[in-house]
Amino acid sequence: MASFKLLYVTFTLLTLLSSSTFCLGYPGFNFGRGRGGRGVGGVSRPIGGQRFSGLSPRFYSQSCPQANDIVISVLKTAISKDPRMAASLIRLHFHDCFVQGCDASVLLDDHPTFTSEKKSVPNKNSIRGFEVIDEIKAKLEQACPQTVSCADILALAARGSTVLSGGPNWELPLGRRDSRKASLNGSNKNIPPPNSTIQNLVTSFRRQGLNEVDLVSLSGAHTLGMARCTTFKQRLYNQNGNNQPDSTLERSYYHDLKGVCPKTGGDNNISPLDLASPITFDNMYFKLIMSGKGLLTSDQVLLSGKLGKTMQLVKAFADDHTLFFNHFARSMVRMGNIRLVTGNKGEVRKNCRRIN
Numbered sequence: 463m464a465s466f467k468l469l470y471v472t473f474t475l476l477t478l479l480s481s482s483t484f485c486l487g488y489p490g491f492n493f494g495r496g497r498g499g500r501g502v503g504g505v506s507r508p509i510g511g512q513r514f515s516g517l518s519p520r521f522y523s524q525s526c527p528q529a530n531d532i533v534i535s536v537l538k539t540a541i542s543k544d545p546r547m548a549a550s551l552i553r554l555h556f557h558d559c560f561v562q563g564c565d566a567s568v569l570l571d572d573h574p575t576f577t578s579e580k581k582s583v584p585n586k587n588s589i590r591g592f593e594v595i596d597e598i599k600a601k602l603e604q605a606c607p608q609t610v611s612c613a614d615i616l617a618l619a620a621r622g623s624t625v626l627s628g629g630p631n632w633e634l635p636l637g638r639r640d641s642r643k644a645s646l647n648g649s650n651k652n653i654p655p656p657n658s659t660i661q662n663l664v665t666s667f668r669r670q671g672l673n674e675v676d677l678v679s680l681s682g683a684h685t686l687g688m689a690r691c692t693t694f695k696q697r698l699y700n701q702n703g704n705n706q707p708d709s710t711l712e713r714s715y716y717h718d719l720k721g722v723c724p725k726t727g728g729d730n731n732i733s734p735l736d737l738a739s740p741i742t743f744d745n746m747y748f749k750l751i752m753s754g755k756g757l758l759t760s761d762q763v764l765l766s767g768k769l770g771k772t773m774q775l776v777k778a779f780a781d782d783h784t785l786f787f788n789h790f791a792r793s794m795v796r797m798g799n800i801r802l803v804t805g806n807k808g809e810v811r812k813n814c815r816r817i818n
């Protein structure tokens with residue numbers, strides 16, 4: 463009976479993984495163990511082989527071969543001073559890509575013709591890492607003037623931060639160009655809120671051309687970093703409008719969180735998204751969800767939302783960190799490919815905060 467069950471679970475999982483928009487036989491990409499994977503300092507074999515029109519992992523191989531080394535050296539210093547910075551930089555790439563594509567719009571300050579995305583509800587008092595991007599850009603401008611776009615810097619910083627935190631490495635397509643405008647409205651509309659239902663999350667990711675596998679694997683970025691009380695307080699005191707806590711929240715974790723986030727005040731107090739290992743990129747996030755210790759509603763509903771696909775993926779990633787790493791790498795490339803500006807459109811900004 464037990465072996466039948468195991469066979470059934472394995473079969474449904476394989477069907478699920480192969481029926482999404484990628485397939486197990488995708489050229490150059492291996493979902494099993496053994497290829498690519500873990501590495502620190504950018505020395506591991508990268509997971510790779512996905513090709514996207516207009517981008518290439520060798521885009522700067524002639525014009526700025528040292529680009530990635532410069533990014534990694536700035537990241538190493540920044541993350542050793544502030545270990546949370548790795549999380550913040552990964553999130554910055556996400557908040558860039560979900561708003562008019564991966565075009566560094568999130569980095570622009572206010573301009574007479576548009577308002578900065580930094581003022582949107584999801585970003586205000588929350589998004590961080592701009593100074594690190596400025597430092598990378600300044601060093602790259604010295605080494606290779608007006609060559610490496612701010613959008614590519616965000617993608618390189620997200621990958622470097624993942625690797626330096628113990629996560630997977632991947633082959634990263636490059637050649638994005640920077641937008642000449644930002645969209646405050648787009649930022650408010652397209653970045654899903656933390657109290658999203660599973661249906662809202664799926665819809666929000668679909669709008670960006672991403673599927674349920676991308677949703678679950680990319681949510682795994684919450685293996686790093688912190689969240690403010692204001693983003694999950696509703697779960698502690700009034701989840702459904704009846705002054706009761708969220709019933710999916712594990713009891714002792716619920717009591718601990720109440721200690722950090724009182725009913726009134728303390729909205730900017732912070733708690734780790736992965737309480738077990740907040741500065742290590744691992745699959746603990748999924749294990750915690752399995753035991754009712756996901757911090758945000760949007761984390762826990764991947765399991766409790768009763769959507770078969772996401773439930774099975776949470777379980778699979780909790781059981782197998784290599785599976786999670788491979789999917790995370792692949793989904794980061796897919797996210798990094800959203801609505802690109804390439805060729806002679808847009809520009810390569812000299813300063814990531816302003817259009818040229």
Ligand code: HEM
Nearest residue numbers: 549550553556588654655656680683687688689690693760
């Ligand atoms: C699935 C929908 C998602 C929702 C609803 C969501 C929501 C949030 C919220 C509310 C926070 C805390 C912000 C604060 O308190 O200031 C946060 C933090 C974070 N998010 Fe997400 N997120 C989602 C997906 C993602 C994705 C796709 C990524 C990256 C691939 C990501 C990476 C991060 C990271 C690394 C942090 C910690 C940042 C830090 O400590 O500075 N999130 N997210």
